[in-house]
Amino acid sequence: MTKRLVFLGPPGVGKGTQAKRVAEEHGIPHISTGDILREEVRQETDLGKQAKSHMDSGGLVPDELVVAMVARRLEQDDCRDGYLLDGFPRTIGQAHAFENEIGGDDDPGVDKVLYFAAPDEVLIRRLGGRRTCPSCQAVYHVETMPPKEDNLCDRCGAELVQREDDQPDAIKQRLRTYRELTEELIGHYRQAGTLVEINSTGSVEQVAELVRRALAT
Numbered sequence: 027m028t029k030r031l032v033f034l035g036p037p038g039v040g041k042g043t044q045a046k047r048v049a050e051e052h053g054i055p056h057i058s059t060g061d062i063l064r065e066e067v068r069q070e071t072d073l074g075k076q077a078k079s080h081m082d083s084g085g086l087v088p089d090e091l092v093v094a095m096v097a098r099r100l101e102q103d104d105c106r107d108g109y110l111l112d113g114f115p116r117t118i119g120q121a122h123a124f125e126n127e128i129g130g131d132d133d134p135g136v137d138k139v140l141y142f143a144a145p146d147e148v149l150i151r152r153l154g155g156r157r158t159c160p161s162c163q164a165v166y167h168v169e170t171m172p173p174k175e176d177n178l179c180d181r182c183g184a185e186l187v188q189r190e191d192d193q194p195d196a197i198k199q200r201l202r203t204y205r206e207l208t209e210e211l212i213g214h215y216r217q218a219g220t221l222v223e224i225n226s227t228g229s230v231e232q233v234a235e236l237v238r239r240a241l242a243t
């Protein structure tokens with residue numbers, strides 16, 4: 027059963043957009059480390075205070091903080107029959123910690139890793155036009171997925187905002203961070219035989235169809 031999933035890929039490639047749909051279709055929790063960390067920042071918890079500067083500048087939150095946070099989340103009852111990890115693991119250190127803490131020698135804790143790929147110009151366009159709802163976390167795009175009413179969330183009516191790390195300098199740094207620290211996970215999971223590559227340059231529906239096919243096998 028393919029119910030323990032990891033969504034891997036560069037910033038803005040559409041992981042979160044697809045993850046929400048898949049989690050709903052498969053009845054598994056969508057665990058986005060970015061969303062959890064943003065909520066910690068919003069609530070000004072100790073973790074949020076430690077994470078904020080790393081996130082705003084486009085760097086990564088230290089491995090030990092993120093691994094502990096994910097391990098806590100995976101202990102919850104709703105993860106018993108599977109989970110979709112979006113944005114974790116993001117370094118080889120996180121992958122090893124995850125394998126040691128969650129799985130074991132014969133069970134790495136992951137059934138399938140979907141690696142979403144798109145050229146940088148697509149990523150930059152998607153990130154630059156993204157708007158998010160600070161209240162219910164819905165995600166929009168000024169061109170490809172605009173809200174019905176200008177700059178207001180369709181679901182809850184709150185005013186949409188641009189994420190701090192979707193500013194041009196932070197986007198550049200996030201892409202650099204991805205190349206330096208995350209990209210090597212592609213080889214790691216390919217070697218493990220769990221990686222499936224998804225061409226994420228098409229429309230949301232086109233990508234969703236590729237995801238459906240990848241998860242059906």
Ligand code: AP5
Nearest residue numbers: 037038039040041042043059060087113152156167229230
């Ligand atoms: P996180 O929130 O995980 O950011 P990310 O990985 O950079 O991914 P994004 O959320 O930016 O993009 P996405 O791929 O989900 O794209 P989306 O679907 O929104 O992490 C933020 C920060 O938290 C990190 O930089 C780091 O500091 C920290 N962090 C998180 N996890 C960590 C970890 N494990 N370790 C350490 N630090 C961690 O789509 C983007 C836009 O494009 C949207 O506007 C959407 O509407 C649009 N769109 C999506 N798909 C399509 C499509 N097919 N066609 C047209 N438009 C599309």
